[in-house]
Amino acid sequence: MFSRNQLLRRLSLAMLLLLVCAVLPNSVPAFAAPTNIGSAAPDFTGNKGWLNTSKPISIKDLRGKVVLLDFWTYCCINCMHAIPTLKALEAKYPNELVVLGVHSGKFNNEKDLENIRAAVARYDVRHPVVNDPEMTIWGAYGVDSWPYFVLIDPSGKIVTTARGEPGPALIEQVDSLISTSRGNKSLKSGSLNLVAEKDKIKTAPLMFPGKVLADQATGRLIISDSGHNRIIGADFNGQVQFVIGSGKKGFADGSFARAQLNAPQGLALKGEELFIADTENHAIRVANLKLRTVSTIAGNGKQARTREGGVARTVALNSPWDLTFVGGKLYVAMAGAHQIWQYSPTTKQIVPWSGSGRERNLDGAASHACFAQPSGLTSDGKKLYVADSEVSGVRSVNLSDGTASTIVGKGLFDFGDKDGIGPAARLQHPLGVLWYEGKLYVADSYNHKIKILDPSTKLSSTLLGTGKPGGSDGAKPAFSEPGGVSGAGGKLFIADTNNHAIRVYDLKSKLVSTLQLSKL
Numbered sequence: 001m002f003s004r005n006q007l008l009r010r011l012s013l014a015m016l017l018l019l020v021c022a023v024l025p026n027s028v029p030a031f032a033a034p035t036n037i038g039s040a041a042p043d044f045t046g047n048k049g050w051l052n053t054s055k056p057i058s059i060k061d062l063r064g065k066v067v068l069l070d071f072w073t074y075c076c077i078n079c080m081h082a083i084p085t086l087k088a089l090e091a092k093y094p095n096e097l098v099v100l101g102v103h104s105g106k107f108n109n110e111k112d113l114e115n116i117r118a119a120v121a122r123y124d125v126r127h128p129v130v131n132d133p134e135m136t137i138w139g140a141y142g143v144d145s146w147p148y149f150v151l152i153d154p155s156g157k158i159v160t161t162a163r164g165e166p167g168p169a170l171i172e173q174v175d176s177l178i179s180t181s182r183g184n185k186s187l188k189s190g191s192l193n194l195v196a197e198k199d200k201i202k203t204a205p206l207m208f209p210g211k212v213l214a215d216q217a218t219g220r221l222i223i224s225d226s227g228h229n230r231i232i233g234a235d236f237n238g239q240v241q242f243v244i245g246s247g248k249k250g251f252a253d254g255s256f257a258r259a260q261l262n263a264p265q266g267l268a269l270k271g272e273e274l275f276i277a278d279t280e281n282h283a284i285r286v287a288n289l290k291l292r293t294v295s296t297i298a299g300n301g302k303q304a305r306t307r308e309g310g311v312a313r314t315v316a317l318n319s320p321w322d323l324t325f326v327g328g329k330l331y332v333a334m335a336g337a338h339q340i341w342q343y344s345p346t347t348k349q350i351v352p353w354s355g356s357g358r359e360r361n362l363d364g365a366a367s368h369a370c371f372a373q374p375s376g377l378t379s380d381g382k383k384l385y386v387a388d389s390e391v392s393g394v395r396s397v398n399l400s401d402g403t404a405s406t407i408v409g410k411g412l413f414d415f416g417d418k419d420g421i422g423p424a425a426r427l428q429h430p431l432g433v434l435w436y437e438g439k440l441y442v443a444d445s446y447n448h449k450i451k452i453l454d455p456s457t458k459l460s461s462t463l464l465g466t467g468k469p470g471g472s473d474g475a476k477p478a479f480s481e482p483g484g485v486s487g488a489g490g491k492l493f494i495a496d497t498n499n500h501a502i503r504v505y506d507l508k509s510k511l512v513s514t515l516q517l518s519k520l
Helices: 004-022 077-092 113-122 136-140 168-183
Strands: 066-072 097-103 129-131 148-152 158-163 212-215 220-225 230-235 240-244 267-270 273-278 283-288 293-298 320-326 329-334 339-344 349-354 374-379 383-388 393-398 404-408 432-436 439-444 449-454 459-464 484-488 491-496 501-506 511-514
Touching: 066 077, 066 168, 077 097, 077 168, 113 129, 148 168, 158 168, 212 267, 212 491, 220 267, 220 491, 273 320, 273 329, 283 320, 320 383, 329 349, 329 374, 329 383, 339 374, 383 432, 383 439, 432 484, 432 491, 439 484, 439 491
Parallel strands: 066 097, 097 129, 212 484, 267 320, 320 374, 374 432
Antiparallel strands: 066 148, 148 158, 212 220, 220 230, 230 240, 267 273, 273 283, 283 293, 320 329, 329 339, 339 349, 374 383, 383 393, 393 404, 432 439, 439 449, 449 459, 484 491, 491 501, 501 511
């Protein structure tokens, strides 16, 4: 039996599930029913802290500006996709427009201000962000999905609202409102006191590493230094051997020193070729480790608005997040399309391979199955294992026909931190998986843990981590949103994302240490 509050929360989550699933992630946003249009914008009451600003902000402080509220949650791939558009609008209207993020977190881990602070820095969000953990501001504005936008005029009145990734319709509304406001002279000069969270981070040599690849055959340890837009190659002791990418965010092929990446994530090594999921460039790059050059093999640098494959170099992709090679094929966790794709080095074709593209947890044949922002891949040679982040699950996919089944995980709002078997177990937004020496390891990111999962019995159990963010080594280590895990030489190498570090777990001594990179 549930209390009234428990019942209301469950009903609210169920409604959210229906609404979120109803919004096509990559469609042009439809305008919401204008129930609030023309009314005064509510203030930010019930908030639990502010980021990127030296002091709290009220609606009155924003008078004389066009304001675009962005309701988001930092796990959401569609919310991530909105960031470049918002940055472009801010650059276009530096004195007229204020973008303000309202972070109404989905996962428990996303309600903590310090975790949001890390995400704001990781995505290089520079506008003010208010923490709305109880969804109080969300409710006051009648929001029903992520991302959701509210446009407010200089007098503080709501002009329009929009769901989904921002497209031409919303941008035209912003342009029109600013033009009108200039004409009636309702705009005022002045700026907010902003202090970007990313500028406060002083970290070297890594910043928010997303994935790591340890290769036993060559003794190479390869790290996606995502926050620095580069790839670092070292040995298992941390001696740096090469750096791929200039560090400048961009999309350019060429030598290691001149090439440009944009928040790279997953890695796959085949001989002397390193395949890179260049996530925010919506592309797959390949680094030739002998020639020390980078080229693009899939993606055209634009985010896909459809789910159609074809000639890999010309096809638009949608946030490829992880990669793995099996049987001469490269498999891609296409997080933005909620699918698994397959690339053939022989034909140079890339195609959807498993998943319909609908965002949910549904087992079955390749064309029928559904994933939700798949973000990690590994294989035992017979099956793919997928970290299916938005349903807090781990899925298996038959390599012969793409049929998907669930090992752990249930739905978009079923998450937690609970060891157990199958339906009894709970994860929270896992991002990484590793098949190593007959065991399946999971980077249970929002639980700040590494877990072991037995695919045959579906038993999930905690291996490392306290369940709370931290950075301690030893027999009782702590992590902070680990995003990737790899194995070689009897050790696990863990991309400890929010600690800006690679952690090393010795399977024999059962101790964790932090890798020190040298000569970088």
